[in-house]
Amino acid sequence: MFITIFNFFQEIGKNTDIIGIIVSLVWLIPWLIFLFYPMFGSKFQITFILREVEKKLEKLKMYRDEVRNRTLEAIKRIGKPKEDISKRLDDLLDFFIIQPESMDPYGIVWKLEHLIESGESKFENVVREMCPEAQEYQIKTLSNLVEVARGLNTIYRLVRHYYLLGKRTANYAIALQIQMILPQIMEIAEAYRKAAQAFEYGQPIGDGIGVLVAAEFAYRNGNGKNKMEIAKDTVVSEVDFEGRKVLVVRALGPGATVGRPGEAVKRIVEKEKDKIKLILTVDAAIKLEGEESGKMMEGIGVAIGGPGIDKYKIEEIAKTYGIPLHALVITESITDAITPLREKIYKAVDVVVERIKKLIIEEVPPGFTAILAGIGNSVGIG
Amino acid sequence: MVVKMLKIFPLSFLKREDLKKQEMFPITVLKCPSCNSRNTRIFKENDFIFKETDKCPKCGGTMVIIGIYVEEKKEEEKSKEKF
Numbered sequence: 268m269f270i271t272i273f274n275f276f277q278e279i280g281k282n283t284d285i286i287g288i289i290v291s292l293v294w295l296i297p298w299l300i301f302l303f304y305p306m307f308g309s310k311f312q313i314t315f316i317l318r319e320v321e322k323k324l325e326k327l328k329m330y331r332d333e334v335r336n337r338t339l340e341a342i343k344r345i346g347k348p349k350e351d352i353s354k355r356l357d358d359l360l361d362f363f364i365i366q367p368e369s370m371d372p373y374g375i376v377w378k379l380e381h382l383i384e385s386g387e388s389k390f391e392n393v394v395r396e397m398c399p400e401a402q403e404y405q406i407k408t409l410s411n412l413v414e415v416a417r418g419l420n421t422i423y424r425l426v427r428h429y430y431l432l433g434k435r436t437a438n439y440a441i442a443l444q445i446q447m448i449l450p451q452i453m454e455i456a457e458a459y460r461k462a463a464q465a466f467e468y469g470q471p472i473g474d475g476i477g478v479l480v481a482a483e484f485a486y487r488n489g490n491g492k493n494k495m496e497i498a499k500d501t502v503v504s505e506v507d508f509e510g511r512k513v514l515v516v517r518a519l520g521p522g523a524t525v526g527r528p529g530e531a532v533k534r535i536v537e538k539e540k541d542k543i544k545l546i547l548t549v550d551a552a553i554k555l556e557g558e559e560s561g562k563m564m565e566g567i568g569v570a571i572g573g574p575g576i577d578k579y580k581i582e583e584i585a586k587t588y589g590i591p592l593h594a595l596v597i598t599e600s601i602t603d604a605i606t607p608l609r610e611k612i613y614k615a616v617d618v619v620v621e622r623i624k625k626l627i628i629e630e631v632p633p634g635f636t637a638i639l640a641g642i643g644n645s646v647g648i649g
Numbered sequence: 650m651v652v653k654m655l656k657i658f659p660l661s662f663l664k665r666e667d668l669k670k671q672e673m674f675p676i677t678v679l680k681c682p683s684c685n686s687r688n689t690r691i692f693k694e695n696d697f698i699f700k701e702t703d704k705c706p707k708c709g710g711t712m713v714i715i716g717i718y719v720e721e722k723k724e725e726e727k728s729k730e731k732f
Contacts, residue, residue, distance in 0.1 A: 461673065468694050470675050471717050482699065521697035557732055607675045613718040647717055649699040 309439055316442040320430045323449050327423045330456055331416075334463045335360065338409075338416045341467045345405050346398020359393055359413055360420040362386075380576045384499075390414070404522030405469070407500075408646055411523035412466035415605075419459045422452060455601060462605035466523060471647035473603040473612050477550040477570075478648050480597075480619045481517040481641025487620065491515055497534055500645075501526035508624070510633035514539075520645035528640045529577025535638055536584045543590050544635040546581060547626060549619060550642035551604055551612075552596035561611035562598045563618050570594035571642050581640075593626060595619055608647075678716035681705035692717055 339356055342348065364386040367378040387410075394410045395401075401409065426445060433442035465472045471479065484506070485491035491504025496519065506513040514535055518526030528548075536543055550570035554560060569585075569592055571578045585592050597615045623639060631637045675692040679702070686707045696702070696714055703712045 464672060468692070469697060470692060471698060479698065486699065521700070607673045608718045610718045610721045613716055647697045649697045 310437075313433070313437060313439050313442050316439075316446045317430065317434055320426070320433070320442065320446055320449065323453055324423075324426055324430055326453070327419075327426055327456055330460045331419045331423045334416045334419050334460055337463050337467060338412050341412055342394075342397055342409060345401050345409060346394075347400040348397050349399065352397045355393065355397060356413070356416075359390070360417050362390065362417060376576055376579050379574055383574060383576070404520070407522030407524050408466055408469050411644070411646065412463060415459050415462050415466060419456060422456050422459070426452060458602040458605055461602065465605070465607045466646065469521060469523075469647050471608045472605055472644055473599045473608055474551050474605060474643045475608065475645060475648055476597045476599070476612055476615065477548075477641040477643035478517045478520065478645045479608075479613075479641070479643075480549045480595075480616055480623070481515050481639055482520075482648055483616050484513070484620050484623055484639060485515045488513075498527035498530040500524040501528060501531040503531060503535065509628055511627055511631045512542075512636040513627060513639050514636060515639050515641070517641040518643070518645035520648040523644055523646035525573070525642070525644050527577065528571065528642055529580030532638055532640055533580045533584045536588055536590065539636055540588065542636045543588065543638060544631045545593060545627065545637040546585055546590050546640070547593045547595065547623065547637060548581070548640045548642055549595045549597075549623070551599050553601055553604065554598035558598055559611075560599045560603055560609065561613075561615040563615055563622060564596050564598065565622070566594045566596070568592055568594050570596050577642075591630065593630070595622060595626075673719045675717050675719045677714055678718075679703055679712040680715045681708060681710050681712045683710040684708040688712065 335356070339353060342352060342356070364382055367375055367382060369375055390413070391406060391410050394413060395406050398406055398409060426449070429441060429445035432438070433445065462472070464470070485504050488506045488508055491506050494502055494504040497503045497516070500519045500522075501516060502519045503514055503516050506515055516528055516531045516535070518524050518528070532546060536546075546569075548570040550572065552564070552570065554562070569578045569581045571581070581592070584590075597612060597619060599609075599612055603609055603612060627637050627639075676689050677692045677696050679688045679690070680686070681688075684705060684707050686705060688703070688706065690703075696717060698714050698717055700714045701711045702714060704710070705712050
């Protein structure tokens, strides 16, 4: 290459016309880039990466501010607070729950349950204080709206952290890490942004499909009798179906809550014991890319997401009494799950209810009992 | 110098995305338990599924909300993916 550059200067010396010199200089540029690239290449790359992260960060900031303002407006409109609540809302957006220590995993489920319940109560109590004129179900929905705003705030803070860290240390690896997962982060952030609408107006969301299926099953079979709150924010009703008793468990709507289905099923099984021949859970499941939304799938196990407490409780009690666990899921994307219910997903209700009927007839002998647990968020479902 | 030039000229103008609110407008589906007639209207705040509301235009009975959902756009129904 040095010979080539040497030849190049020889050529310049020979050339007397201006066009020849310009052409020779243009020809030299790729060689110079090739020569000096290792010296400034990484700087060049990190600048491009940080520029891309910065653009997305600006967008995240807009989403965060938009949802925060929307939450503030909703609290003012529904709760009619008597004082300025901006500061209290901002404090809530930074609220956190510290995960329990897992060095000794024994009993971690109960510790996690205690922490989550304490956190939820605290959150709801603060929202209740901010909304003196809101009804109880509206407080639950507004708490979820604040949760959405908090989620977006956390996403923004995390991305900003890695962006600034990458910029300050000029660390290519740090900048690259955040850049690589940014598409997924942005998808979640956009879903959160759209979710704010559903919680602001109390519209049913995709995640509520499990609750809707259970409620619809009860509604089509006499609306259920002896309806009672068996665990916090969780109701059970009794349905007579083809000589079998079906205990329908679901979160108490129309406020936004997922209830305590694990605790509810545990209490029912402890009471009914060997009479229970089937525990059937119905929930929304995140679809894989390429799959369609609103498709029903069937399997074995407990269809419950979240931190795992409810799933653990149902698995434990089912194992103790030897009860089969069946699961029905309705596929949807992460965006569908937290945004207003789509027609395609809603239409799956009929298909799932029919499958539940068949399953109960196949798996539960007449005179025995099945538990049908509709899992999900009950916002907009009474 | 190249790095400084990149900082001066922002790249954001290359892809400016619409940041306006993307509202979704759900519809409310009502059914009369007496005459089984169905009715749809735009969602109103405080509507929820299984709520008894609105008078039936046919028999005058109280209708029940049986669904609240966002209608699918026709172009969304067709899958563009090969697989």
